[in-house]
Amino acid sequence: MDDTRVAASYVRLLFEHMAALGRADALGTPPAPTEPFVALRRWQSLLERARELDPGPRATFALRLARGIAPRHFGIVGFAALACGTLAEALQRLERHHRAVYDVNLAQVRPCAEGLCIEWGVERGRPGALVDETAIAALLQLTREFTGRPVRALAVDFVNPRPADVRPYEDFFGGTVRFGRPCTRVVLAARDLELPLRGADAALLALLDDQAERLLREVAAVSEPVGVWRQALVGLIRSGRTQLADLAQALQMSPRSLQRRLAQQGHSFQTLLGQTRQQLAEAWLRDASVELAEVALLLGYSEQSAFTRAFRQWTGQAPLQWRREHG
Known part of the structure; x- marks a missing residue:
């Protein structure tokens, strides 16, 4: 996974989280304005370091971090998605440009019986539970930011091993959460896809x-x-x-x-x-x-x-x- 990367704007979420804890300098220098991407290995290291410094429960660090996500962390892709008419249109925009934010494994968005399925394979490797959980929790939180509604996932699958307690995950995502699955997957209800977006940005x-x-x-x-x-x-x-x-x-x-x-x-x-x-x-x-x-x-x-x-x-x-x- 040496050539994989995430957007610098996305990484700034972590620095903002640490600043809110009074540890603004704990992770070193944030990405420069001229630095569009951060290597995945650096992102993994930053997440692990921040989890060690965060005073909250270690197991749910990614879920707490994701609550701070905003369209600006997805750069112009986030603002462009927020300007769409419905959540379905915004998710299509995110799929088309997802590599500009999260260039790890390819995303596929397709209709399913329940509504919409967003799926990531493991073709380019497995970045680990901390990276995966942060990304999926941030995506769902972003749908809530877009719509101003408490969107719930019908189901969430992770490829990583099951943690000791899955209840915090079910509370956050709002639906069934499974681990040790062949791919990472989020299923959203058809009724939520028609939700209008706030469009504030x-x-x-x-x-x-x-x-x-x-x-x-x-x-x-x-x-x-x-x-x-x-x-x-x-x-x-x-x-x-x-x-x-x-x-x-x-x-x-x-x-x-x-x-x-x-x-x-x-x-x-x-x-x-x-x-x-x-x-x-x-x-x-x-x-x-x-x-x-x-x-x-x-x-x-x-x-x-x-x-x-x-x-x-x-x-x-x-x-x-x-x-x-x-x-």
């Missing part, structure tokens, strides 16, 4: 969209249709909808009609998409508060490496190098 995404639209208005003058198309692309790009059909649907046109009109303006869809992404990327890279991994997500890339390759093609530089020269 959607203001951040609106701010980002405003910033993007201002940028597009400031670029070299373009014909009115092209300007409209670029603005329509902003929200689509952020949500990962980057196909010609997506833009055509947003503009209430057929894909063939949009292709024809693009050609009349001397553009292709891929050229328009690339130019828009590049302009947005450069704007966000100038803002040091937006991490590189978040820039990639804002541009609709599921992995930072894909964004890096595209940015090199646009500018001849890696994003970090460009930021250092132009930030």
